Amino acid sequence: MALPLPLYEQKEIGPLESRDGKAFTAVIGLGEELVAQLKAYSLNQEDSELQNNSSDFTRFGEGSYESWYAKERTPFALVDPENGKLAAIAWLGPKPLGLDSKKHLSPEEQEQYEKKLESGNWHTISFRSYPEYRGTGLMKGFAKLVIQEYKKHYPHAKIWAITDRSNPASIRLSEALGLSIVSETDKGRVTMAEQ
Numbered sequence: 001m002a003l004p005l006p007l008y009e010q011k012e013i014g015p016l017e018s019r020d021g022k023a024f025t026a027v028i029g030l031g032e033e034l035v036a037q038l039k040a041y042s043l044n045q046e047d048s049e050l051q052n053n054s055s056d057f058t059r060f061g062e063g064s065y066e067s068w069y070a071k072e073r074t075p076f077a078l079v080d081p082e083n084g085k086l087a088a089i090a091w092l093g094p095k096p097l098g099l100d101s102k103k104h105l106s107p108e109e110q111e112q113y114e115k116k117l118e119s120g121n122w123h124t125i126s127f128r129s130y131p132e133y134r135g136t137g138l139m140k141g142f143a144k145l146v147i148q149e150y151k152k153h154y155p156h157a158k159i160w161a162i163t164d165r166s167n168p169a170s171i172r173l174s175e176a177l178g179l180s181i182v183s184e185t186d187k188g189r190v191t192m193a194e195q
């Protein structure tokens with residue numbers, strides 16, 4: 001199977017358990033039903049942790065999942081088999097270490113982007129758990145499984161993530177995945193990467 005999968009294709013990659021022993025199903029690719037849930041969660045203004053720590057409101061809520069998907073991102077989902085609810089997502093894709101999305105870069109940086117992409121083999125990971133499931137100890141196992149599956153397809157990939165000093169859950173989770181801090185801006189933006 002080549003990645004990314006065709007749009008809306010979804011395949012099971014394994015079972016997972018939360019800390020209290022509840023069963024979940026991990027999948028690669030999001031079918032239309034999961035995309036609809038992702039959009040609804042992203043528009044949820046009551047989820048201040050999501051709104052303060054991500055751009056998902058504009059990325060998936062107002063924006064088009066289909067255009068985002070076309071940027072060579074591979075999404076994974078964790079689903080509650082009892083009710084089909086989306087519990088968490090994670091996605092990976094090639095991106096030079098420490099760089100912002102291409103559209104936010106200066107013309108000089110954009111020129112360097114492709115060169116850095118080819119030479120570095122860096123891929124970013126992003127993750128979200130949704131309110132009902134957040135803090136239940138699901139994310140470490142899920143994100144580890146996701147990276148393991150991704151590396152079957154990109155065996156030379158080195159993983160990095162960007163987060164904020166003010167987001168301890170994200171920093172703690174990234175550390176548990178084997179990423180460590182490589183740089184921090186004076187505004188508290190933290191780049192974490194595999195060594």
Ligand SMILES: CC(C)(COP(=O)(O)OP(=O)(O)OC[C@H]1O[C@@H](n2cnc3c(N)ncnc32)[C@H](O)[C@@H]1OP(=O)(O)O)[C@@H](O)C(=O)NCCC(=O)NCCS
Pocket residue numbers: 049050053054127128129130133134135136137138139140162163164167168169170172173176
């Ligand atoms: C970041 C996020 C995905 C972590 O998910 P989660 O559901 O809290 O994950 P888990 O329950 O599996 O916990 C992961 C680790 O973080 C720790 N953690 C969770 N919340 C924490 C907090 N508020 N302060 C400190 N550590 C915390 C847990 O103890 C656990 O570490 P451990 O296994 O060593 O005990 C989730 O908080 C989230 O979706 N936040 C909103 C969106 C976001 O910030 N995404 C990341 C953007 S960079």
